[in-house]
Amino acid sequence: MTNEKIIEVEQLMKIFGSFHAVDDISFDVKRGEIFGFLGANGAGKTTAMKMLTGLLSPTSGKATVAGFDVYKETEKIKKTIGYMSQKFSLYGDLTVKENIQLFGGIYGLKNKVIKAKMHELLGRLGMENSANALIDSLPLGWKQKLAFSVAMLHDPSIIFLDEPTGGVDPVTRRQFWEMIYETAHNGTTIFVTTHYMDEAEYCDRISMMVDGKIAALGSPDELKKGFNAQNMDEVFVGIAREGKVLK
Amino acid sequence: MHAITVKDLHKNYGEVEALKGINLTVEEGEIFGLIGPDGAGKTSLIRILTSLLFASSGESSVLGLDPAKDHKKLRSVIGYMPGRFSLYQDLTVEENLTLFASLFETTIEENYHLIKDIYGQIEPFKTRRAGALSGGMKQKLALSCAMIHKPEILFLDEPTTGVDPVSRKEFWEMLRKLNDEGLTIFVSTPYMDEANQCNRIALIQEGQIMGVDTPEHITNQFDRPLYAISGTNKFGMMQALKEFEHAHSVFSFGSVIHYSDNRGSIATKEIKDFLQKQGFEDCSIEETQPGIEDTFMALMTAHD
Numbered sequence: 001m002t003n004e005k006i007i008e009v010e011q012l013m014k015i016f017g018s019f020h021a022v023d024d025i026s027f028d029v030k031r032g033e034i035f036g037f038l039g040a041n042g043a044g045k046t047t048a049m050k051m052l053t054g055l056l057s058p059t060s061g062k063a064t065v066a067g068f069d070v071y072k073e074t075e076k077i078k079k080t081i082g083y084m085s086q087k088f089s090l091y092g093d094l095t096v097k098e099n100i101q102l103f104g105g106i107y108g109l110k111n112k113v114i115k116a117k118m119h120e121l122l123g124r125l126g127m128e129n130s131a132n133a134l135i136d137s138l139p140l141g142w143k144q145k146l147a148f149s150v151a152m153l154h155d156p157s158i159i160f161l162d163e164p165t166g167g168v169d170p171v172t173r174r175q176f177w178e179m180i181y182e183t184a185h186n187g188t189t190i191f192v193t194t195h196y197m198d199e200a201e202y203c204d205r206i207s208m209m210v211d212g213k214i215a216a217l218g219s220p221d222e223l224k225k226g227f228n229a230q231n232m233d234e235v236f237v238g239i240a241r242e243g244k245v246l247k
Numbered sequence: 248m249h250a251i252t253v254k255d256l257h258k259n260y261g262e263v264e265a266l267k268g269i270n271l272t273v274e275e276g277e278i279f280g281l282i283g284p285d286g287a288g289k290t291s292l293i294r295i296l297t298s299l300l301f302a303s304s305g306e307s308s309v310l311g312l313d314p315a316k317d318h319k320k321l322r323s324v325i326g327y328m329p330g331r332f333s334l335y336q337d338l339t340v341e342e343n344l345t346l347f348a349s350l351f352e353t354t355i356e357e358n359y360h361l362i363k364d365i366y367g368q369i370e371p372f373k374t375r376r377a378g379a380l381s382g383g384m385k386q387k388l389a390l391s392c393a394m395i396h397k398p399e400i401l402f403l404d405e406p407t408t409g410v411d412p413v414s415r416k417e418f419w420e421m422l423r424k425l426n427d428e429g430l431t432i433f434v435s436t437p438y439m440d441e442a443n444q445c446n447r448i449a450l451i452q453e454g455q456i457m458g459v460d461t462p463e464h465i466t467n468q469f470d471r472p473l474y475a476i477s478g479t480n481k482f483g484m485m486q487a488l489k490e491f492e493h494a495h496s497v498f499s500f501g502s503v504i505h506y507s508d509n510r511g512s513i514a515t516k517e518i519k520d521f522l523q524k525q526g527f528e529d530c531s532i533e534e535t536q537p538g539i540e541d542t543f544m545a546l547m548t549a550h551d
Contacts, residue, residue: 027380034296039410039411040413040414041381041382041383041411041414042381042383043411057406077428079330134527137257139286140284140285163409166409166437167284167285167437168284168285168406169283169284169287169452169543169547170284170439170498170540170543170544170547171498171544171547171548172284174498174499176481178485179500181482185482195409195410195411195412197412197501198500198501201501201502203501220502221502230501231501233412233440234412236411236412237412237413237416240411240412240413241303
């Protein structure tokens with residue numbers, strides 16, 4: 001992790017009608033950091049992520065992602081980031097190869113580059129023999145790892161992971177996190193949401209959203225100390241239930 | 248009589264074997280948890296037991312009824328909450344509940360006492376369309392609809408998937424209350440930490456049951472001492488431990504690493520020395536108790 005700020009958010013707001021979905025949030029994420037973005041359902045995580053990925057224009061406030069403005073430079077943001085979620089990842093009725101070609105094409109990579117990337121990626125995942133297999137026929141764990149690698153095809157400087165491990169078996173879940181660690185170690189910034197509190201411990205820093213605001217922000221150790229808690233589960237319950245705010 | 252009996256149950260989808268010979272029994276008044284990841288066969292099993300799917304072979308009985316033959320009788324005595332929200336989005340909260348009550352030839356008034364605690368929380372919004380409810384409220388409505396005909400067993404297919412830890416705790420509190428009043432509950436979940444909310448659990452992986460017992464007894468199947476290791480560079484320590492010649496399992500667990508040794512019980516000093524020699528000066532190690540997730544992973548790797 002470096003001290004260079006790759007995401008800067010200042011007093012960001014998103015208001016739908018009279019509802020303040022994201023209510024004045026400010027934070028920074030550093031290059032190479034694993035940043036956990038936590039909160040209860042409906043706390044505003046998805047809305048905030050949509051603004052940071054250039055899919056939704058904020059109501060007010062400032063934010064830059066990899067130096068690009070979230071109001072004016074959304075297309076540049078989209079080219080600089082990777083995105084993966086459990087709901088949206090790969091096309092099940094296309095083969096592994098076809099998915100890589102499709103996403104490589106969408107990212108605007110040259111055929112030569114796509115070919116080289118495909119070779120490297122399949123080798124690294126040990127999936128050379130599955131290049132022509134339909135995505136739907138693969139075990140879930142493979143799909144997740146492949147989806148992650150495809151989201152990294154264009155060498156993004158930040159990757160957004162929206163509940164990447166939901167429903168995955170405990171062994172595969174851990175293997176997935178080892179990939180995350182390695183990726184962060186190589187300098188890519190990780191912005192991740194999860195409902196598994198043990199995974200919150202794997203992040204460098206965590207923010208917790210409650211009712212559109214950031215109620216707590218810090219390293220897992222700092223948060224546990226601040227809330228006098230044994231683990232992140234207790235921290236989460238403490239914050240979400242009592243709406244306690246740690247400054 | 249057992250509330251549920253399942254004997255050598257198989258389900259094939261073409262070439263895919265979703266269930267590979269399931270055996271289990273559920274007692275009346277129990278909260279029984281079916282615990283496993285996506286694709287393990289949880290939904291197939293629940294759908295067979297609720298008469299929504301035929302098994303390929305094997306036997307099952309729910310409250311003495313055969314789901315394949317007595318489905319009409321069965322459906323009037325069981326409640327079912329599917330994994331996906333499947334109420335009518337364009338009907339209001341109250342209309343949905345009225346619909347479910349009338350399908351089972353009862354009324355909201357007649358069984359209101361059963362759902363008072365749960366439905367009471369969303370009743371202030373009863374004229375709102377179901378589609379416009381928040382996730383937590385949808386869940387409460389779905390549970391109310393599954394309960395309105397006074398079922399003897401409630402089947403819930405992953406009611407807490409994708410739900411945040413606080414809402415999950417609240418949902419389990421609701422299930423406990425229903426169970427206190429005598430309801431048998433059969434619930435599936437991918438979250439290992441929810442095992443402790445159940446009286447008994449079955450661990451399921453790739454269509455096979457790896458163990459059925461109380462949560463305490465299941466963890467006894469973890470057959471060797473387990474050690475928790477902590478230190479600053481956790482990822483580095485994990486890589487090093489995986490290369491250690493006596494390592495049996497190395498898994499990251501929140502803020503610590505869980506380590507087991509293929510020699511069984513060991514002197515913790517040996518591991519500490521090994522790590523310090525590799526440059527992990529500030530590491531510490533102590534014996535710890537295995538949980539459900541440790542056991543699940545141990546059984547999973549043993550099955551491979």
